[in-house]
Structures are given as structure tokens and as C-alpha cells.
Amino acid sequence: MSQDVIKKAIANQKMRCPKCKNPIKKYDNYVVMTDTAYDGPDSSLQLDSGGPSKVTLICGNESCSWKERTEYWENYLEE
Numbered sequence: 001m002s003q004d005v006i007k008k009a010i011a012n013q014k015m016r017c018p019k020c021k022n023p024i025k026k027y028d029n030y031v032v033m034t035d036t037a038y039d040g041p042d043s044s045l046q047l048d049s050g051g052p053s054k055v056t057l058i059c060g061n062e063s064c065s066w067k068e069r070t071e072y073w074e075n076y077l078e079e
């Protein structure tokens with residue numbers, strides 16, 4: 001997963017605000033978490049490109065102040 005995926009999803013209105021159900025318009029503070037805290041037997045598990053990423057999603061629609069800092073932004077992606 002990369003920033004490009006988020007960028008395209010937003011451009012194509014494929015990310016949906018859970019609060020107002022309108023497409024999310026903005027994101028901010030994208031960062032790839034290279035310093036992940038995986039331990040234990042699953043520590044060799046890696047996501048595809050460069051580890052998990054974290055981003056602030058911002059609805060940006062009028063009369064909606066929803067935003068969320070999340071590493072599970074894929075959950076907001078629509079098919």
C-alpha cells in the first residue's frame with residue numbers, strides 16, 4: 001500500500017466518510033511506519049510495500065468535521 005493508492009482513491013472518490021457518507025476529500029501527514037513494533041512469532045509478517053502506513057483522513061465536506069488518524073485507512077476504501 002502506498003500514498004499513491006490513497007491519492008487515487010480520493011481523486012476517484014473511492015474513500016467514504018463514515019460520518020456523512022460523502023467522499024473523503026483530503027488526507028494529510030502520510031507516513032510509512034518503518035519502525036514497527038511487531039514482535040513474537042509473526043514478526044516476519046510484512047505488508048507489501050515498505051510496511052504499514054499511517055495517514056490522517058479528512059472528510060473536507062461542508063458541515064462535516066470528521067477526520068481520523070489511522071493506519072487502517074484501507075477500511076475506508078470502496079470496491
Ligand SMILES: [Zn+2]
Nearest residue numbers: 017020059064
Ligand atoms: Zn464527512
